Amino acid sequence: xxxxxxxxxxxxxxxxxxxxxxxxxxxxxxxxxxxxxxxxxxxxxxxxxxxxxxxxxxxxxxxxxxxxxxxxxxxxxxxxxxxxxxxxxxxxxxxxxxxxxxxxxxxxxxxxxxxxxxxxxxxxxxxxxxxxxxxxxxxxxxxxxxxxxxxxxxxxxxxxxxxxxxxxxxxxxxxxxxxxxxxxxxxxxxxxxxxxxxxxxxxxxxxxxxxxxxxxxxxxxxxxxxxxxxxxxxxxxxxxxxxxxxxxxxxxxxxxxxxxxxxxxxxxxxxxxxxxxxxxxxxxxxxxxxxxxxxxxxxxxxxxxxxxxxxxxxxxxxxxxxxxxxxxxxxxxxxxxxxxxxxxxxxxxxxxxxxxxxxxxxxxxxxxxxxxxxxxxxxxxxxxxxxxxxxxxxxxxxxxxxxxxxxxxxxxxxxxxxxxxxxxxxxxxxxxxxxxxxxxxxxxxxxxxxxxxxxxxxxxxxxxxxxxxxxxxxxxxxxxxxxxxxxxxxxx
Amino acid sequence: xxxxxxxxxxxxxxxxxxxxxxxxxxxxxxxxxxxxxxxxxxxxxxxxxxxxxxxxxxxxxxxxxxxxxxxxxxxxxxxxxxxxxxxxxxxxxxxxxxxxxxxxxxxxxxxxxxxxxxxxxxxxxxxxxxxxxxxxxxxxxxxxxxxxxxxxxxxxxxxxxxxxxxxxxxxxxxxxxxxxxxxxxxxxxxxxxxxxxxxxxxxxxxxxxxxxxxxxxxxxxxxxxxxxxxxxxxxxxxxxxxxxxxxxxxx
Numbered sequence: 139x140x141x142x143x144x145x146x147x148x149x150x151x152x153x154x155x156x157x158x159x160x161x162x163x164x165x166x167x168x169x170x171x172x173x174x175x176x177x178x179x180x181x182x183x184x185x186x187x188x189x190x191x192x193x194x195x196x197x198x199x200x201x202x203x204x205x206x207x208x209x210x211x212x213x214x215x216x217x218x219x220x221x222x223x224x225x226x227x228x229x230x231x232x233x234x235x236x237x238x239x240x241x242x243x244x245x246x247x248x249x250x251x252x253x254x255x256x257x258x259x260x261x262x263x264x265x266x267x268x269x270x271x272x273x274x275x276x277x278x279x280x281x282x283x284x285x286x287x288x289x290x291x292x293x294x295x296x297x298x299x300x301x302x303x304x305x306x307x308x309x310x311x312x313x314x315x316x317x318x319x320x321x322x323x324x325x326x327x328x329x330x331x332x333x334x335x336x337x338x339x340x341x342x343x344x345x346x347x348x349x350x351x352x353x354x355x356x357x358x359x360x361x362x363x364x365x366x367x368x369x370x371x372x373x374x375x376x377x378x379x380x381x382x383x384x385x386x387x388x389x390x391x392x393x394x395x396x397x398x399x400x401x402x403x404x405x406x407x408x409x410x411x412x413x414x415x416x417x418x419x420x421x422x423x424x425x426x427x428x429x430x431x432x433x434x435x436x437x438x439x440x441x442x443x444x445x446x447x448x449x450x451x452x453x454x455x456x457x458x459x460x461x462x463x464x465x466x467x468x469x470x471x472x473x474x475x476x477x478x479x480x481x482x483x484x485x486x487x488x489x490x491x492x493x494x495x496x497x498x499x500x501x502x503x504x505x506x507x508x509x510x511x512x513x514x515x516x517x518x519x520x521x522x523x524x525x526x527x528x529x530x531x532x533x534x535x536x537x538x539x540x541x542x543x544x545x546x547x548x549x550x551x552x553x554x555x556x557x558x559x560x561x562x563x564x565x566x567x568x569x570x571x572x573x574x575x576x577x578x579x580x581x582x583x584x585x586x587x588x589x590x591x592x593x594x595x596x597x598x599x600x601x602x603x604x605x606x607x608x609x610x611x612x613x614x615x616x617x618x619x620x621x622x623x624x625x626x627x628x629x630x
Numbered sequence: 631x632x633x634x635x636x637x638x639x640x641x642x643x644x645x646x647x648x649x650x651x652x653x654x655x656x657x658x659x660x661x662x663x664x665x666x667x668x669x670x671x672x673x674x675x676x677x678x679x680x681x682x683x684x685x686x687x688x689x690x691x692x693x694x695x696x697x698x699x700x701x702x703x704x705x706x707x708x709x710x711x712x713x714x715x716x717x718x719x720x721x722x723x724x725x726x727x728x729x730x731x732x733x734x735x736x737x738x739x740x741x742x743x744x745x746x747x748x749x750x751x752x753x754x755x756x757x758x759x760x761x762x763x764x765x766x767x768x769x770x771x772x773x774x775x776x777x778x779x780x781x782x783x784x785x786x787x788x789x790x791x792x793x794x795x796x797x798x799x800x801x802x803x804x805x806x807x808x809x810x811x812x813x814x815x816x817x818x819x820x821x822x823x824x825x826x827x828x829x830x831x832x833x834x835x836x837x838x839x840x841x842x843x844x845x846x847x848x849x850x851x852x853x854x855x856x857x858x859x860x861x862x863x864x865x866x867x868x869x870x871x872x873x874x875x876x877x878x879x880x881x
Contacts (some may be wrong), residue, residue: 154820163824195801232793448726467807471824507818509811509825510678512778526719532680549689559813570639570670580643600816605854606645606825615637615646619653 143288146478148503153472162298162473165486167299170464176215176410177517178462183412183589184402193399195435195521197454201390203446208390209436217549219422221432223239226384229259232437236261236349236382237268239433243380245270246301250278250362253351254292254458255384255437257480258493272349273341275314275370277334284311290482292460293408298473301325306364308333316340344580348378348429352385353457354400357392359465361421365404365414375418381429386437388445388454400457403519440493444543449530453488455520460485462514468507477504484514488527495543496535502551502553505531536560581615587612633663634693634699636744636845638709639671645846651873651880654703655762658873659755663703670694674712679813682720686733690718693740701754702744705869707776707845708812710746715779717741746776747869748785748844758788764874768866769838770851771829773845774807774867780819785867786844793871797838803828810851826855832860844868 146152156162165528181187201208213223226232240248248265250256250272251529262272262283274283281296282289289295296304305325312319317337349372354363362383364371375381391397405414423432442592445451463469464503474482479490487504496502505528514524534541536559538550553561569576583590587610593602601607633656637649649665656663672692673685694714696702704710718741720816721734751757770790776782790798809815809825829852834843841856843849846867851864866880876881 146770150818150820153818157820157824353654362707445665467809467825468818471821505680506814507821509774509807509809509814509822511774511807511811513774514808515806516778529678529680529682531729532678533682534680537683559679560681563676563679563684566671567676567681567684568671571691573668573670576639577671583643600819601854603819604826604858606852607852609645610644610852613646615642615649616665616667618646618650621668623665 143478146498146500148499149472149476149478149501149507150477152478152500153507155589156473156476157471159473161409163471164521165298166473167469169294170470174464177407177464180410180412182407185539190399190403191519191521194403194457195455197399198388198520199452201392202388202451202454204529205387205390205445208392209387211357211533212355212360212390212434212436215357216422216434217360219360220424221360221422221434224433224435224520226435226437226439227438230261232384232435232439233261233264235435236384237270237526239263239380239382240265240270241268245380246257246275247271247341247345248277248347248349248382249273249341249374249378250279251348251374252279252295252350252366254383254480255351255386256349257289259384259437261384266480267296273338273345275338275374276366277331277368277370280334280338281307284308284315289480291463292458292481292483292485293463294460295474298475300363301327301330304330312337320509328520329393331510342370342373342377345374345378346380347380348374348398350375350381350383352383352389353404354397355385355390356394356397357390359394359421361394361419363397364418365401366416367409367411367414368419369416372416372418376421376428378429380431380433381420382433382435382482384435384437386439404457407461407517407519407596429567440495442545443542447489447492450492450527453485453492453521454490454604456485457518457520461517461519465513465517466508467511467513468509472507477507479504484508484524484528485522488522488524488531491531491534495541496531496553502535502555505529505535505565561573577614577616581611581617584613631661631700632698633661633701634696635663635665636669636672636696636702636704636709637665638704638706640847640850641705641738644850645867647736647848648705648869650845650866651867651869654878655760655869655873656703656825658875659751659760661755664699666695666699669685670714672709674709674716675812677712677716677720682723686720686724689720690733693717693737696740696743700742700743704744704749705747705844705867707746707773707780707782708847710744711775711779712750713744714741721726746780746782746844748782748789749780751789751872752756752785752861760789760872762777762793762872762881763795763876764793764871766840767797767799767836767838768840769799769801769831769836769872770804770868771801771808771831771841771843772804772834773843773848776844777805782844789872790842790868793874796871798839801836801841802832805845808848808852810848815851822851823855826851827859829863830855830859830863833863837851838863840866840871841863842866842868842871
C-alpha cells in the first residue's frame, strides 16, 4: 500500500476489496461500535447538547460569512504577538513555504503533531523530497508511518489495524526510524504504548523544528489551539525552537469565548471524553518560554471554491471530530482507504469532491458512497446536513452546472459514465408523467410474470448477485382499485 | 375529511397487497379513502440520484393530483419524507436559481397535508389500537427516512404493541440502515449487500418469524436478502399487519 492516494479507483471498486477482508471488517466493527456507544453516552450527559450544536453551527456560519475580515484580523493579531503569517493558495505553495522555513533553520528533521491539513497537502512526502525527515508523533500516525500505510480515519488513522498487526509493525520497522522496539514486545496496549513512548522520546528531545496544524485559531487574540490526548502535541508545540503551523482558513473562530462551545462538543464527539487530556494554546512567541520562532501558514487549497457554493459550503463548518465516520454503516464496511482521501467517511465524501473537484473517478464516485441514511447528520456537532450536500454533489456529477474552481466561475460538464442512467431517469420521468404508458408497462410486467427470472445477468447482477428479485404481482394496485372501486378515484 | 391514498409507484407496481391493506384498514377505521388514478411517482429516485430537475415535473404532478384532498396518506417513510422534507427544498433551490417562487408556491400546499401511514393513524385519527389480530412473533425495523427525516418515533411500535396475538421482539442494531438506499443498492452493491446481510442476521437472532417495516423498498432489499440467505423469515409491511383481523388474517 502506498503512502498517498494518487490514482485511486472509484469507491465501489475500492470498497469491494474491503468488504471481503474479514480481519478489516472485524477491526472496524469492533472499533466503530465501541466509540459510537461511548459518544452517545457522553453526549447524553449534556442537557443543552442541541443548543451547543446550534451555537457551533452559528459561530462557524458567521465566521465563514465574514472570513475575509477574520483572516485579516488573524494576520494582525498573530503578527502583533510575534508570529509570522504566510498565505498558501494550494498544497504546492504550502509545502514550498514549510520546506523553505525548515531549510532556513539548517535542520533536516521535524517532529509533527497529528494534523489533517498537512496530510491533505502531503507535506511529509514533499519534505522528504527536499531531504527533510518528518516524524509523526501521534501513536496512530506513528503506526501508519512505520507501516508505510495510509490513514483510514480522521481521529484514529490506524483504526484498520489490530494489536497484533501493530506489534508486528513495531518489531520490524522501529529500528529503521530510530530506537528499536523492546525485546519480546507483546500486543498488550501498555507495552505497545511504552514502546512508542521510548521510540518517540529521543525525537522530541532532539528536534529543533515542530510542525503542527490547529483545531482553532482565535481571531481576536491570535491564539492557536490544539486539542489532543497523548501529550505528544504538547511536546512538539513547546520543545522545538521553531514551530510551523499549517492551518486551513476555515479553522478560525472570532472570539476567545467561542471556544467554550467547541471545547465541549469536540471531545465528546470525537473521543467520547468530557474533556480531552491536553489542550495547548499559544499566542505568537514568548521570551524564555517555548519556540523562539512561530510561523502560521494559512491554507486555502480549494476552501474558497467550496465557500462559493451555497449548499456545499456547510462542509467548511467541520471540526474534524469524526463522529460521522464512527456512526456510518458504509464507512464501517468499506473502511477509510476506499474513500481515496485523508478525509474518509461521510464528511470525506462531501469534502474531497469539493476541495479537489469532481474531475477524477474517485471524486465523482464519492457523492454516491452513501445510502443517505442520515445518521451522520444526526451526530454532527455542527449540524452539517451531509445527505443534503451529497445529493447536491450528485447533481453536479450527473448534470454539471455552475461551480467555482481555483477562484474562477466555471460551468462544469456532466461526468462521463452516466449516459445510460440519465436515459433511464428520463424514460422513467416520461412514463411517470404519462400514466397510460406506466399502466401499460405495469400490465405487461404482470402478464409476463411467470417468465421473470429470480436473478439477472450482466449489470443486473448488481442487484441479484446478493438479493432475489421481488415477484411481480398478478395485477398492479390501480387495476384492482378500478375493478373494485370503479367509479371512484376520478378526482383528476 | 377527504383522504387520498398516495400509494407510491413501487407499491402500485410490486406490492398491491400493501395498498389493499391500507384501504381495508382505513375503511375499517371509518375513513373514506380515495385513490386518485392520475398519481404516479413522487420523484424521490430522481432527486436522490442527482436528477433534481427531472424530479420537478413529478413533484408538480403530485401537487396537482392531490391538491383537492385534506389529507394524503402514504405507506412509505421515504416517499413521505420526499414530499415533506425535499419538496420545500426543491422550491428553495428553484428560487436560488433565479426561477422565482412558482415551484415553491405550487408544492407548498401538499407538504403539510402529507402523512406517513403510522403518523396518520396516531396523530390524525388518534388511535393506537386499530383492532388488528396477527398471531406471530414480529421484529420491527425503523427505516431511515421514517426514523430521521419524518421522526416517526415510537408510533409504529405503539401500533404494533396493540395488535392482538402479536409478540414484538426488539431488533438489535435497529436504527442502523439496511443498506438499500435507492440507487445506492446497485451503485455500491457490495457495501449494500454487506449491510443487508448484517441486518438480516440481526433479525434472525431475534427468533421472530416476521420482520416488519413501514417502507416496502427497504423490505424489497431485506426480503431479497432473506430469501437468498434462506433464513425462513419473511418481510411484511406494517399496513398488512395492522389490517389483519381474526376474520381475515394476513400471512
